[in-house]
Amino acid sequence: MTPRSSELDVRMAKNLPQYTREFVRDSGSNLIIIDNLVYDLTYFFDEHPGGCEVLYEHLGLDATESFENVGHSGEARNLMFKYLVGEIVVNQRIDRIGSKYITPSKSVCPMRGVAAS
Ligand code: HEM
Numbered sequence: 001m002t003p004r005s006s007e008l009d010v011r012m013a014k015n016l017p018q019y020t021r022e023f024v025r026d027s028g029s030n031l032i033i034i035d036n037l038v039y040d041l042t043y044f045f046d047e048h049p050g051g052c053e054v055l056y057e058h059l060g061l062d063a064t065e066s067f068e069n070v071g072h073s074g075e076a077r078n079l080m081f082k083y084l085v086g087e088i089v090v091n092q093r094i095d096r097i098g099s100k101y102i103t104p105s106k107s108v109c110p111m112r113g114v115a116a117s
């Protein structure tokens with residue numbers, strides 16, 4: 001299974017700031033986690049076609065499942081990188097082996113020395 005190319009591009013191109021899940025939850029800022037990446041939604045609430053309520057409901061949390069359940073479009077997936085601010089620290093990442101998302105640290109990113117599946 002192949003992760004989204006945009007996700008891989010970003011992870012491999014940038015040294016993203018590392019966030020713990022506790023920090024995202026407790027910081028009091030407008031952070032959200034989707035696929036082990038951290039987004040700051042401060043300037044997105046008013047722009048979200050799905051409304052700001054659903055975003056507020058997930059603030060500080062891992063919204064991966066909700067995000068996927070909506071069936072967001074490719075356009076939405078491209079848009080989200082505008083709000084990307086960091087990634088979850090390695091030991092708190094959730095791998096989805098066998099599903100369509102596999103974190104690069106585990107089985108995709110050659111720079112981390114693990115063979116592609
Ligand atoms: C940075 C994160 C997000 C971005 C960039 C984003 C973007 C979008 C976009 C562009 C749409 C329009 C439909 C589409 O193109 O797919 C949409 C719709 C929607 N989004 Fe998000 N979204 C984000 C996060 C979330 C989260 C966390 C939820 C939580 C459940 C959510 C729930 C929805 C809902 C309910 C709709 C309406 C779907 C419909 O009317 O059919 N979104 N979003």
